[in-house]
Amino acid sequence: MIFTETIKLNTKGFNDTLDITKDVNDIVKNSKIKDGLVTLMCPGSTCTITTIEFESGVIRDLQRTLEKIAPSDITYEHDLRWGDGNGFSHVRAALMKPSLSIPLLNGKLSIGTWQQIVLIDFDNRNRNRTIIVQVFGE
Amino acid sequence: MIFTETIKLNTKGFNDTLDITKDVNDIVKNSKIKDGLVTLMCPGSTCTITTIEFESGVIRDLQRTLEKIAPSDITYEHDLRWGDGNGFSHVRAALMKPSLSIPLLNGKLSIGTWQQIVLIDFDNRNRNRTIIVQVFGE
Amino acid sequence: MIFTETIKLNTKGFNDTLDITKDVNDIVKNSKIKDGLVTLMCPGSTCTITTIEFESGVIRDLQRTLEKIAPSDITYEHDLRWGDGNGFSHVRAALMKPSLSIPLLNGKLSIGTWQQIVLIDFDNRNRNRTIIVQVFGE
Numbered sequence: 001m002i003f004t005e006t007i008k009l010n011t012k013g014f015n016d017t018l019d020i021t022k023d024v025n026d027i028v029k030n031s032k033i034k035d036g037l038v039t040l041m042c043p044g045s046t047c048t049i050t051t052i053e054f055e056s057g058v059i060r061d062l063q064r065t066l067e068k069i070a071p072s073d074i075t076y077e078h079d080l081r082w083g084d085g086n087g088f089s090h091v092r093a094a095l096m097k098p099s100l101s102i103p104l105l106n107g108k109l110s111i112g113t114w115q116q117i118v119l120i121d122f123d124n125r126n127r128n129r130t131i132i133v134q135v136f137g138e
Numbered sequence: 139m140i141f142t143e144t145i146k147l148n149t150k151g152f153n154d155t156l157d158i159t160k161d162v163n164d165i166v167k168n169s170k171i172k173d174g175l176v177t178l179m180c181p182g183s184t185c186t187i188t189t190i191e192f193e194s195g196v197i198r199d200l201q202r203t204l205e206k207i208a209p210s211d212i213t214y215e216h217d218l219r220w221g222d223g224n225g226f227s228h229v230r231a232a233l234m235k236p237s238l239s240i241p242l243l244n245g246k247l248s249i250g251t252w253q254q255i256v257l258i259d260f261d262n263r264n265r266n267r268t269i270i271v272q273v274f275g276e
Numbered sequence: 277m278i279f280t281e282t283i284k285l286n287t288k289g290f291n292d293t294l295d296i297t298k299d300v301n302d303i304v305k306n307s308k309i310k311d312g313l314v315t316l317m318c319p320g321s322t323c324t325i326t327t328i329e330f331e332s333g334v335i336r337d338l339q340r341t342l343e344k345i346a347p348s349d350i351t352y353e354h355d356l357r358w359g360d361g362n363g364f365s366h367v368r369a370a371l372m373k374p375s376l377s378i379p380l381l382n383g384k385l386s387i388g389t390w391q392q393i394v395l396i397d398f399d400n401r402n403r404n405r406t407i408i409v410q411v412f413g414e
Contacts, residue, residue: 052366095203215337232326
């Protein structure tokens with residue numbers, strides 16, 4: 001059985017990090033599927049889905065690390081060509097990939113107690129995002 | 139239903155980045171599966187599958203970032219032991235992982251308009267690669 | 277068909293890297309499933325699953341690279357708030373994500389000959405970990 005729903009979100013870009021765990025859990029519950037695989041996908045070249053302990057300290061720590069890996073204040077070839085100024089966003093998203101799969105066991109996502117599912121939007125402006133949540137199982 | 143085919147490619151190594159979106163779409167079409175999960179896997183310890191806007195500027199930006207993360211011109215312990223000189227390739231591949239899963243919705247991969255699926259070959263020489271494309275669904 | 281088992285491991289933290297390929301293969305064999313998708317998940321915010329050629333040289337190379345990306349000897353906001361001193365562990369885990377999916381073809385995991393599946397524990401102390409191995413297919 002396959003059950004798919006979407007989560008619609010407004011982000012502020014610039015590494016805006018949004019906790020989507022409750023939304024994912026609600027969709028899992030609606031699906032009536034108990035065991036299987038839950039895949040989350042953020043279509044687009046400037047965002048990712050990952051997990052993190054959702055507290056503001058570590059979220060800033062991650063942002064600082066990403067700023068070091070792909071700084072937002074240097075020039076990218078992408079920007080020279082296209083002028084949208086979000087070369088750093090594309091690089092971060094390609095490194096982190098757009099999707100995440102999590103086993104579903106007996107109706108529960110197999111994440112830890114202090115582990116939340118997040119969308120990170122790397123773009124350099126406000127965005128409307130549609131996240132796909134696919135529950136696949138029985 | 140599970141449908142699996144492979145894509146065979148020749149790469150030049152050194153971060154050679156190849157757009158495989160059309161090949162993946164062709165396999166999805168052949169599978170006759172409409173809804174499910176498409177998993178792409180590049181067997182081997184020196185390559186990855188990710189998504190990116192496939193234009194030469196941002197591809198070079200990503201290469202430059204990876205060069206900063208795991209430079210190709212420093213010595214790795216792997217090279218001291220095995221002499222193949224591709225320690226940087228192994229490190230990059232372990233960081234980025236070899237596979238990627240994308241939900242398939244109503245016969246379409248859930249990627250954005252400006253988002254392509256790519257193989258990146260981190261090795262330090264020409265390689266023949268076989269990418270596995272598994273379409274799993276109904 | 278879905279078959280799920282767990283692997284229980286003790287780690288030393290600090291990037292301790294453990295080869296779990298044999299354990300995963302044993303679970304795949306027990307499942308009697310021949311074709312499908314194997315998903316590995318390490319619940320928790322300070323660990324990851326990836327693949328690497330399991331030899332001590334490249335494992336240290338990867339550790340050194342991660343030390344450069346998210347150093348263990350600088351102060352993180354997470355540490356200032358919570359005092360557990362493992363901000364670096366959280367950042368590394370969020371970057372690398374907690375899960376990995378690998379196609380299963382004719383009873384065999386589609387990994388290369390020199391490619392092993394590993395748990396990396398980024399935490400700053402000994403941990404007991406339970407890895408979920410889900411075999412989904414037919």
